[in-house]
Amino acid sequence: MKVLIVGDGARENALAKSLSLESSNEIFALSSYINPGIKEIVDSTKGKYFLGEITPEQVREVISRVNPDMGVIGPEDPLFRGVSDEFRKEGIPAFGASKKNARIEESKVWARWLMWKYEIPGRLRYKAFSTMEEAAKFISEYGGSLAVKPAGQAGGKGVKVIADIQAYLSKDKRQAMAKSVNEIGSYYNKEGEPKIIVEEKVDGPEYTLHVLSDGNTIMPLPLAQDYKNAYQDGIGPETGGMGSVSGPGFLLPFINQDEYDETFEIVKRTVSAVEKETGESYTGVIAGQMMLTGLWGPTVIEYYSRFGDPEASAIIPRIQDFGDLVVRTATGHLSGAKLKVDERPSLVWAVSPLGYPLDRKLASGHRISIDLPKVREIGCDVFFGSVALEGSFLVTKGSRALELVCLGDFEESKRRLLKSMSFIDSDVKLIYRTDIGSTIQEQAEKAEIVRYTYTSRKSRGTLGVSADWSPNGGLW
Amino acid sequence: MAGLIGILAFDKIWNINKFLYYGLIGVQHRGYSKSGVSLLSEEGLIRTTRASVAPEDLEFGELEGWAGIGYAGTLNYPVQGKGISMAVDGVLKDQEKFIEELEKDPIEAVKRAKPTFTFVAITRDGKIIAYRDYLGLKPLSIGGFGFDMAIVSSEMTSMNVIGGELRREVEPGEMVIIDRLNVESVKLFPPEKNYCSIEYIYQARIDSFVDEREIYSLRLRIGERLAEEYPIEADSVVGVPDTAVPFALGYSKKTGIPMDLGFTRTGSPIRTMLASDDFTKVVGIQLKLNPIKPAFFNKRVVLIDDSMVTGTTLKNTVFSLRRLGAKEVHILIGSPKLTSKCPYGVAVPEEKELIAANLPDDEIAKVIGADSIHWLSLEGLYSAIGHRSLCMGCMTGKYPTR
Ligand SMILES: Nc1ncnc2c1ncn2[C@@H]1O[C@H](COP(=O)(O)OP(=O)(O)OP(=O)(O)O)[C@@H](O)[C@H]1O
Numbered sequence: 001m002k003v004l005i006v007g008d009g010a011r012e013n014a015l016a017k018s019l020s021l022e023s024s025n026e027i028f029a030l031s032s033y034i035n036p037g038i039k040e041i042v043d044s045t046k047g048k049y050f051l052g053e054i055t056p057e058q059v060r061e062v063i064s065r066v067n068p069d070m071g072v073i074g075p076e077d078p079l080f081r082g083v084s085d086e087f088r089k090e091g092i093p094a095f096g097a098s099k100k101n102a103r104i105e106e107s108k109v110w111a112r113w114l115m116w117k118y119e120i121p122g123r124l125r126y127k128a129f130s131t132m133e134e135a136a137k138f139i140s141e142y143g144g145s146l147a148v149k150p151a152g153q154a155g156g157k158g159v160k161v162i163a164d165i166q167a168y169l170s171k172d173k174r175q176a177m178a179k180s181v182n183e184i185g186s187y188y189n190k191e192g193e194p195k196i197i198v199e200e201k202v203d204g205p206e207y208t209l210h211v212l213s214d215g216n217t218i219m220p221l222p223l224a225q226d227y228k229n230a231y232q233d234g235i236g237p238e239t240g241g242m243g244s245v246s247g248p249g250f251l252l253p254f255i256n257q258d259e260y261d262e263t264f265e266i267v268k269r270t271v272s273a274v275e276k277e278t279g280e281s282y283t284g285v286i287a288g289q290m291m292l293t294g295l296w297g298p299t300v301i302e303y304y305s306r307f308g309d310p311e312a313s314a315i316i317p318r319i320q321d322f323g324d325l326v327v328r329t330a331t332g333h334l335s336g337a338k339l340k341v342d343e344r345p346s347l348v349w350a351v352s353p354l355g356y357p358l359d360r361k362l363a364s365g366h367r368i369s370i371d372l373p374k375v376r377e378i379g380c381d382v383f384f385g386s387v388a389l390e391g392s393f394l395v396t397k398g399s400r401a402l403e404l405v406c407l408g409d410f411e412e413s414k415r416r417l418l419k420s421m422s423f424i425d426s427d428v429k430l431i432y433r434t435d436i437g438s439t440i441q442e443q444a445e446k447a448e449i450v451r452y453t454y455t456s457r458k459s460r461g462t463l464g465v466s467a468d469w470s471p472n473g474g475l476w
Numbered sequence: 477m478a479g480l481i482g483i484l485a486f487d488k489i490w491n492i493n494k495f496l497y498y499g500l501i502g503v504q505h506r507g508y509s510k511s512g513v514s515l516l517s518e519e520g521l522i523r524t525t526r527a528s529v530a531p532e533d534l535e536f537g538e539l540e541g542w543a544g545i546g547y548a549g550t551l552n553y554p555v556q557g558k559g560i561s562m563a564v565d566g567v568l569k570d571q572e573k574f575i576e577e578l579e580k581d582p583i584e585a586v587k588r589a590k591p592t593f594t595f596v597a598i599t600r601d602g603k604i605i606a607y608r609d610y611l612g613l614k615p616l617s618i619g620g621f622g623f624d625m626a627i628v629s630s631e632m633t634s635m636n637v638i639g640g641e642l643r644r645e646v647e648p649g650e651m652v653i654i655d656r657l658n659v660e661s662v663k664l665f666p667p668e669k670n671y672c673s674i675e676y677i678y679q680a681r682i683d684s685f686v687d688e689r690e691i692y693s694l695r696l697r698i699g700e701r702l703a704e705e706y707p708i709e710a711d712s713v714v715g716v717p718d719t720a721v722p723f724a725l726g727y728s729k730k731t732g733i734p735m736d737l738g739f740t741r742t743g744s745p746i747r748t749m750l751a752s753d754d755f756t757k758v759v760g761i762q763l764k765l766n767p768i769k770p771a772f773f774n775k776r777v778v779l780i781d782d783s784m785v786t787g788t789t790l791k792n793t794v795f796s797l798r799r800l801g802a803k804e805v806h807i808l809i810g811s812p813k814l815t816s817k818c819p820y821g822v823a824v825p826e827e828k829e830l831i832a833a834n835l836p837d838d839e840i841a842k843v844i845g846a847d848s849i850h851w852l853s854l855e856g857l858y859s860a861i862g863h864r865s866l867c868m869g870c871m872t873g874k875y876p877t878r
Contacts, residue, residue, distance in 0.1 A: 161622050162639075172494045173639075176624075179489045228623070231659035233643040235620040237486045358486065358656055431658055 001327070002047070004028045004066050005038070006054055006083055006096075007074030010350075010385035010403040011309035013037035014316045015072055017383075019323040020045050028066045030054060036394055037384035054078045059086050068092060070330050073284075076153055076306050080106045084284070093330040097286070097305040100278040104270065104286065105305035107152045108197050115300065118273040122266050122290070122299040124202065125466065125476065128194035132185045135196040136178040142476075144468040145201035148177055151194040153302075154187035159238055161201055200466060202293040204450040205254055205443040206301065208311050209263045209288050212325060213271055214334035215281030219325070220264045222250045222318060222341050224311040225443075230357055233435050239350075239357045240400065243436035245410070246314035247345030253440050254447040255292065263290055263298040270303065283330065287311070294453030296464050310348045313383050313403045318342040347413040347437045350385070350400040351421075354429040360398035366428035368394045368401055374423045378416050380406040396428070410437040477679065477823050478549030478565040479503025480616070481629040482596040482604040484654050488518050488542045490624065495638045499627065500531040500546040502634030505681050506565075507549035507823075508532075514554045514561035515541030520600050524556050543604060545596045550823070559600035565614040565630060566593025567821045578605075586651060586664055592820055592877060596628055604628065604654040610665035611876050612648035613672045613820050613867055615686045618659075619643045626654045631684045642685065669865035670876040674822050676861055677811045678719040678782040689861065692722060697860040698810045698852060699726020702780065706850045707731060708806045711775040714738030716793065717765065719782040723810040727780060736771035738779070738797075765793065773801035779846075780808045785824075787831040787844055794845045807841075807849040812857055812871040819877070824870045 001024060005016050008031035019025050020041045028047040029038045032054060042049045048066065052058045054077070063071070063086065071087035073079055073096030082099035097104075104111050115123035128151060129135035139146065148160045160180055162173050185195040210221040224246040230236035245252070251260055267288045275282055287304035307315075316322050320340035328334045355363030368387060375382055386399035394401075404420050406413035414437065421432065457463050469475050481499045483492050496513050504511070511534045512526030523539055531548045547553040547563035554563040557575040568574060568591065577585035578597060582605050594614035597605045606628040608616040619627045621640035629635060632642035646652055649665030671687040672679070676694055680686040699715075699722060713735045715724030728735035777797060784790055794805050813832035818824045827833045831840055832851070841849045854871065858864055869875040 159623070172491065176490050180487070183489075229620065231626075232661065233618065233620075233659070235618070235626045235643060235654075235659050236623070238623040354657055362657075429658075 001070060002026050002028060002066060002068040003070050003072060004030065004062065004068035005072045005074065006030050006059060006078055008032050008035050008038070009075065009309055010037070010383035010400070011307050011312040012074035013041075013383040013385075014312045015074055015307070015326065016041045018316050019072070019326060021321070022323050025323065028062075028068060030059065030062050033388035033397060034390075035384050036387065036389040037382065039389055054083065056082055056086050059083050063087065063090060063092065070094065070327065072096065072326060072330070074306060076102065076105055076304070079305050080153075093332075095284050095326050095330040097282060097284045098278070098280050100280050101274055101282050102305040103278070104274050104303045105153050107193065108149060108302060109151045109194050111303050112197070112199070114270070114273050114277065118269065120266055120269045120273065121262070121464065122296045123464065124199045124299065125468075126197055126199040127476065129196045129198070130194050132181050132195065135185065135198065136181045138198060138473065139181065140174045140178050141473040142468055142470045146177070147199045147201050148181065148184055149197050149199070150184055150188035151197045152188040152190065155240065157238070158184040158187040160184065200468065202291055202295055202299055204292040204294065204299070205446045206289070206291045207252055207255055208304075208308055209260070209267055209290060210307060210311065210315060211264065211267045211271070211286050212329045212334060213282045213284065213286060214329045214332045215283050216332065217334040218268060218271060219334055219337065219339060220267070221315055221339070222246050223252045223255060223260065224308070224314045225252055226308060226311050227433060227436050231431070232433050234439070237357055241308070241310045242350045242352070242400070242433045244308075244310045244314040244348045245345060245437045246311070246318055248343055250341060254444040259292060259298055263288060266298060266300060283332075285329070292447050292450050294450040294457070295466060297454040297458070309385075310350050310400070310403050313405050314346045314348045317381065317405055317407065318344070318346050342407060344407045345410065346405060346407050347410055347417065349404045349417050349432050349434075349436055351402040351404065351424065351430050351432045352386075352400040353396045353398075353426065354431055356399055356431065363428075364396055364398035366396045366426060368396060368424065368426045370394070370402070370425075371423040375404070375420045378419055379408070380404055380416050380420045410440070414438065477507040477821060478547060478551070478553070478563070479506035479630045479634070480545070480547060480563050480565050480594065480596045481627070481634050482545040482598065482606055482654070483625055483627050484543040484604045484656070485625045486656050487624060490542055491540050492542060492544055492625070493536050493540055495621075495625070496544045496546050497531070497534070497536065498637050499629065499634035500534070500548050502637035503630050504531045504548045506630055506679060509550050510552060511546070511548045512552070512554050512563070513539065513544055513546040514556065514598055515539045515544035516598055516600070516602065517541045520602070522556060522559070522561050522598060522600055524554055524561055526552060526554070543598060543602060545598045545604065560597055562595050562597035564593050564595045565821070566591070566609060567819070568593050568595075582653070583651065583662060583664065590665065602655050605651065606646065606654075607651045607664070608646040608648055610649035611668055611670040611867065612687065613670060615675060615680065616646040617642055617644065618646055618652055626659055628652060628654070631680060631686055633681045633684050636683070645686075645688070668876065670867040671865055672820070672822065673811070673857065673861075673866050673868050674824075674870065677857075679822070682718075682722055694860060695719075695722035695810070696726035696729070698857070699723040699728070699780070700730045701856040701860045702808050702810065702852055703727045703730035705853060705856055706808055708778050708848070709776065710778045710804070710806060712736045712771065713778045713780065714771060716779065716781040717741065720780045720810055723780045723782070723808075727778065727808070733778065737768065738771040739765040739767055742766055767793070767796045767800055769800045772797050775802060776804040776806075777802045778806050778808060780810060782809070783811050783814055784809055784832060785814065786829055787840065790846075791844050798845070804847045805845075807844065807846045809849070809851045811852055812854050812868070813851050814870050816870050816873045818870050819875060820867075822870065
């Protein structure tokens with residue numbers, strides 16, 4: 001089977017690898033630069049690598065040249081632009097939400113609206129604003145704790161979360177927040193749509209549930225958790241994720257089976273709601289990026305219409321014949337498929353050049369080298385991200401360059417990942433977080449704390465009930 | 477004895493001066509006769525203000541910036557070099573030389589000096605450098621505030637106060653270098669843990685996590701140990717606020733003797749042990765602690781305090797309790813006897829001022845006017861703390877560096 005993979009990051013590398021394990025598959029790829037990991041797979045399966053901008057036109061062009069049996073779309077942006085629809089228009093099955101369905105991720109306002117309309121549990125109070133002035137006014141009026149974000153997906157940029165329980169600082173916090181509204185608003189610019197969404201702030205450990213959906217059948221995957229702060233020990237600005245863990249089993253050590261089931265229920269109901277609104281069946285993957293909160297228990301922070309990156313690198317290697325599940329999802333044959341998950345947990349470290357995420361220029365154009373066989377020899381694997389093969393060199397593109405994966409208990413994996421780092425060399429300082437997977441105990445404590453609150457709310461029938469009030473703005 | 481703090485915002489839109497102000501108040505229990513801050517402006521200018529006031533009363537004036545450090549203690553910090561400003565917890569003898577070297581090459585400077593003090597510094601090029609002494613005598617922690625700031629501080633209490641979160645304690649001998657693009661840890665010396673016993677007994681705040689321990693629970697255990705070592709027949713247990721209250725609670729839990737709140741306060745808390753002259757000590761105590769009559773009247777009382785220096789404070793207290801109708805006053809001290817001066821900057825007075833270094837117990841009881849007086853044993857302290865990697869120099873005269 002000829003599979004055309006669209007996208008250029010570590011997630012696509014992981015997807016391509018899983019598909020290449022079925023020996024009859026030929027992997028073709030379209031990326032904006034040559035990803036060394038994807039190239040290795042394309043070459044070994046006798047496929048072909050296409051370079052170009054990932055636009056519907058370009059994809060059409062490559063489809064006509066490859067004539068693939070199936071398309072796999074990795075990143076969100078092509079989904080938002082209708083790239084999966086291009087495949088389906090030609091009658092080619094695709095793994096990837098349609099443009100309309102991908103709106104669940106693209107518009108955070110639409111996602112929240114949908115949750116309220118369909119009364120899906122785990123929803124948060126929100127306000128949408130079309131102008132920065134209104135948003136700034138609202139923020140400086142309310143004293144509560146808020147999350148202020150671009151109204152749509154902006155690639156992990158621009159989110160400000162401020163706890164405002166310390167009244168004496170609230171003026172400064174609000175001022176900083178109001179000041180940054182202009183910046184936040186600039187990340188999402190779509191005609192006729194709100195620019196900024198403000199939500200109530202919640203607290204608790206975060207985790208992600210990915211669910212495959214073939215239009216009829218849906219299948220939940222093992223949980224994963226990603227780590228958003230850029231620097232060691234969970235300090236620093238927001239990134240797309242500096243690492244992730246998954247497992248053991250289907251859960252994470254701090255999420256119990258009931259919470260898993262409840263989370264699955266939330267995503268399931270979301271898929272139905274989306275399909276009802278758009279009239280199109282949902283084919284591909286959808287993920288609930290969740291927080292376990294005192295307000296609800298499982299609470300939706302946002303949805304993905306694709307695999308999270310670096311969550312994909314933690315989940316995919318744990319699933320047997322994952323490539324087969326991708327094919328079944330795209331072709332509507334998920335019903336009856338078996339999901340075989342490696343009990344062992346996985347640990348993923350992202351490696352980025354100094355400069356990411358605040359100074360991407362500084363982080364670009366550096367050489368990296370890696371002794372791949374040595375890394376694999378000690379039982380780890382590498383997925384390539386924001387790094388391009390230029391001639392015989394690997395050159396950084398400004399974001400997370402590599403994702404290292406290891407299966408096994410966290411302590412042992414950590415040792416092996418540290419060893420792997422010694423097989424990587426660069427002319428720039430590399431940033432990676434060795435604390436990933438080693439704060440499980442703290443997360444468990446956090447989870448236990450919110451569990452007290454939400455179970456008591458549940459028994460009193462007050463799940464999800466909250467409000468804010470200010471003298472000038474009134475109640476919301 | 478000092479509280480240190482350093483804050484850096486990853487986004488220069490923040491003006492952190494209020495964060496620094498409140499964060500500093502969060503460690504002012506560590507010392508507050510002098511305080512100061514240095515802030516780094518967007519243009520790369522460090523400006524410092526200092527005064528002989530508690531952090532609460534420190535005027536920032538026009539000072540603004542996106543990164544800065546703060547000091548609360550008994551000395552004149554921060555001190556500024558050319559492109560750097562630093563504040564120290566502990567004893568730094570040759571300030572000028574050290575700052576000069578620090579500015580040139582922080583890692584080399586610390587390697588050469590092998591300091592027993594802990595410091596935070598801010599540089600003109602936007603770095604906060606924090607180093608914890610290799611003996612772990614002084615505490616230091618690192619934390620964050622959302623995606624927005626990194627915070628280093630003597631105690632996590634200053635992180636909580638501004639809404640941030642403790643991530644971990646900095647290891648003894650570790651240097652942390654924070655800038656907008658990275659948080660880097662450099663292990664300069666292998667830790668030789670000699671955690672300061674005084675931190676556990678009274679320096680750290682009870683809502684704090686310091687030197688690998690929850691302070692509140694540890695202080696309850698000290699009270700429980702006192703109960704095991706000295707079970708006294710009494711009607712009431714009272715702890716001298718603030719530090720000794722958890723001791724009393726632990727003692728009460730263990731013995732079943734009810735605890736009373738024996739004192740209330742006039743004015744703001746002034747720690748008498750740190751007060752500099754005898755007059756303030758005498759007036760200070762009367763200003764500070766007003767005994768509550770029904771807690772003592774017609775009762776046999778166990779009164780617990782955290783430490784005893786000259787005994788002045790306790791003498792006055794016992795005197796007041798008798799006047800209010802206490803039938804017996806037994807004194808327990810939640811620490812072993814303090815007998816030696818601290819070379820690392822903890823305010824333990826000279827030997828000649830320390831009553832426990834000069835008189836036998838029964839004489840001390842006489843001076844204080846108490847029916848009995850006992851100190852927690854060294855073994856008792858070890859067991860309450862749960863490890864032996866301690867500096868107990870002020871109790872034993874044995875110091876990790878001599
Ligand atoms: N309502 C909220 N309450 C508390 N924290 C929140 C809230 N919304 C977002 N956050 C925090 O901000 C982070 C990023 O938010 P969100 O996932 O909505 O943004 P994003 O930029 O789309 O992220 P991603 O890179 O995952 O796509 C979350 O992981 C969470 O830690």
